[in-house]
Amino acid sequence: MKKILVLVLSILFSYNLHSQIKPKLVVGIVVDQMRYDYIYRFWDKFGENGFKRLINEGHFFRNCQFGYVPTYTGPGHASIFTGTTPSIHGIIANNWYDKNSGEFVYCAGDGKMHTICSCEQKDVVSEDGKMSPHNMMTTTFSDELKLFNSESKAIGISLKDRGAILPVGHSANASYWIDSDGKWISSSFYMEQLPSYVQIINDRNDVNKYLKGKWEMKKKFSYDLDSLYNLNGNSAIKNTPYGNSIVNDLAVTILKNERLGQDNNTDVLTISYSSTDYIGHQFGPHAHEIEDTYLKLDIELANLLRQIDEKIGFENTLVFITADHGVVSEPSQLLKRNIPAGYFDKNIMVHELKEHLMNTYNWPSNINGANDYISNYSNNNLYLNHEFIIENLNVKIEEVRKECANFLLKYKWVKNTYTSDQLHENEYQNSFNALIQKGYNQKRSGDVIVSLQTGWLSVNWRKGGTTHGSCFSYDTHVPLIFWGGNIPKGRTDRKVYIRDIAPTISTILGISYPNGCIGNPLPEITQ
Numbered sequence: 001m002k003k004i005l006v007l008v009l010s011i012l013f014s015y016n017l018h019s020q021i022k023p024k025l026v027v028g029i030v031v032d033q034m035r036y037d038y039i040y041r042f043w044d045k046f047g048e049n050g051f052k053r054l055i056n057e058g059h060f061f062r063n064c065q066f067g068y069v070p071t072y073t074g075p076g077h078a079s080i081f082t083g084t085t086p087s088i089h090g091i092i093a094n095n096w097y098d099k100n101s102g103e104f105v106y107c108a109g110d111g112k113m114h115t116i117c118s119c120e121q122k123d124v125v126s127e128d129g130k131m132s133p134h135n136m137m138t139t140t141f142s143d144e145l146k147l148f149n150s151e152s153k154a155i156g157i158s159l160k161d162r163g164a165i166l167p168v169g170h171s172a173n174a175s176y177w178i179d180s181d182g183k184w185i186s187s188s189f190y191m192e193q194l195p196s197y198v199q200i201i202n203d204r205n206d207v208n209k210y211l212k213g214k215w216e217m218k219k220k221f222s223y224d225l226d227s228l229y230n231l232n233g234n235s236a237i238k239n240t241p242y243g244n245s246i247v248n249d250l251a252v253t254i255l256k257n258e259r260l261g262q263d264n265n266t267d268v269l270t271i272s273y274s275s276t277d278y279i280g281h282q283f284g285p286h287a288h289e290i291e292d293t294y295l296k297l298d299i300e301l302a303n304l305l306r307q308i309d310e311k312i313g314f315e316n317t318l319v320f321i322t323a324d325h326g327v328v329s330e331p332s333q334l335l336k337r338n339i340p341a342g343y344f345d346k347n348i349m350v351h352e353l354k355e356h357l358m359n360t361y362n363w364p365s366n367i368n369g370a371n372d373y374i375s376n377y378s379n380n381n382l383y384l385n386h387e388f389i390i391e392n393l394n395v396k397i398e399e400v401r402k403e404c405a406n407f408l409l410k411y412k413w414v415k416n417t418y419t420s421d422q423l424h425e426n427e428y429q430n431s432f433n434a435l436i437q438k439g440y441n442q443k444r445s446g447d448v449i450v451s452l453q454t455g456w457l458s459v460n461w462r463k464g465g466t467t468h469g470s471c472f473s474y475d476t477h478v479p480l481i482f483w484g485g486n487i488p489k490g491r492t493d494r495k496v497y498i499r500d501i502a503p504t505i506s507t508i509l510g511i512s513y514p515n516g517c518i519g520n521p522l523p524e525i526t527q
Helices: 002-018 051-057 073-082 141-147 161-168 196-204 206-210 225-239 242-258 275-283 288-311 331-336 346-361 386-392 397-408 420-425 431-438 498-509
Strands: 025-031 059-065 095-097 104-106 154-158 174-178 184-187 214-217 221-224 267-273 317-323 342-344 374-378 381-384 414-419 448-452 456-458 477-484 490-492
Touching: 025 073, 025 161, 025 288, 025 498, 051 288, 051 477, 073 141, 073 161, 073 498, 095 374, 095 381, 141 154, 141 267, 141 498, 154 161, 154 242, 161 174, 161 267, 174 225, 184 196, 196 242, 206 225, 206 242, 214 288, 221 225, 225 242, 225 275, 242 267, 242 275, 242 288, 267 288, 275 288, 288 317, 317 498, 331 342, 346 374, 346 397, 381 397, 386 397, 397 414, 397 420, 397 448, 414 420, 414 431, 420 448, 431 448, 477 498
Parallel strands: 025 267, 025 317, 059 490, 154 174, 154 267, 342 456
Antiparallel strands: 059 477, 095 104, 174 184, 214 221, 317 477, 374 381, 381 448, 414 448
């Protein structure tokens, strides 16, 4: 009898394991520059069918962290969908200095490609479309899905090229973003011409219908959209909430025309809402403009969920929504409240470092190129000119790195410095040190990495606005919500990481993890 019971339980367990219903459609949503606290700051003003529906019907992870630095758009989108960090997938910034060529590399740039657009043949060399995911060194979960099922479709969309390209991976069927004229374009990496439904949208010039009248919040602000259009053309929509509207319109059009989720194969649609980032940089998290942008995004999300209900069905869909990074309050706002913050000038810092090195190593000022021993300082990475130092100084490059790292600690806006030797030779467990290490890529990162103090930004932001990129919670803590027919309702407050999303989706789909994945599936979702 006991043996029979064990056999029955084994069969039932096996049946449950193998009969798990896979979603027909996975929708991965990234809100560009969304702090975790926005959910609760704007909760009372949200409608019932956007963010509230996702949270009330889904599973809300309230302590989701990035687990690496730098928290920029390119690395964020890559990390969410690959399940790993910049140390492995290689997208260490939006742009980074290439140590071999001495030139900058754009995370999604690819000079071998050309633009695919609703335009004359002579325009296909436009820089806007010379893009591909080739700089990302690992796969996404949609790559793994398509590796053994070519019938599955994977499509990515965003206002930004990097927000459309990196999430959907190397094997995508299509990726669309807007060019400098506000028209939807793609790259020859994906296709030879735009599908007719995208060309129709471009021909209708849907952007223009949104840039009319006012963008205003009663007694708070008012902007004349017609004036913005006359000044900047269609591209003006990026800095209004209606940039998210045109992304949503395209998403709905793709669901209909590509029939995503409407056969026996699982399809993937990635959506990145970028206007939140453009507006957030311009006005900062304290502005009424950012509040209104999220209230309007809430309406767009409700529209998208309604379309999913109608076309695919709640029970056939898996949606997750998160952010690629947060943002810091404007230092001027922090200082008003007696919170330590400020603005720094990196040019002064680099100039003083050069003088220090010349004095320390007695480099004569008349040597041709004596000021070229620092090749570049960007993204808080210092790149030394190895060739010059080796030829002109009888000292090991490791010593120069240490000298630079120690010197830079004198500035009050610098929290820590790390040499590439430290990051390559040690494995850190300390939270902040480990965050730096997981963002460090030996081939692409600098000789010295600088970590800033909380609340400090470049002097370029002194006139207004703010940015992100640090290791602190205002940049690393973001919302994470899963929603769909097979997602258990609930809230989880334990610490989870952005890198856990991809293996969670992979587990649900029964596919391999992305090939560089270091995250873990979230049992609250998968079990």
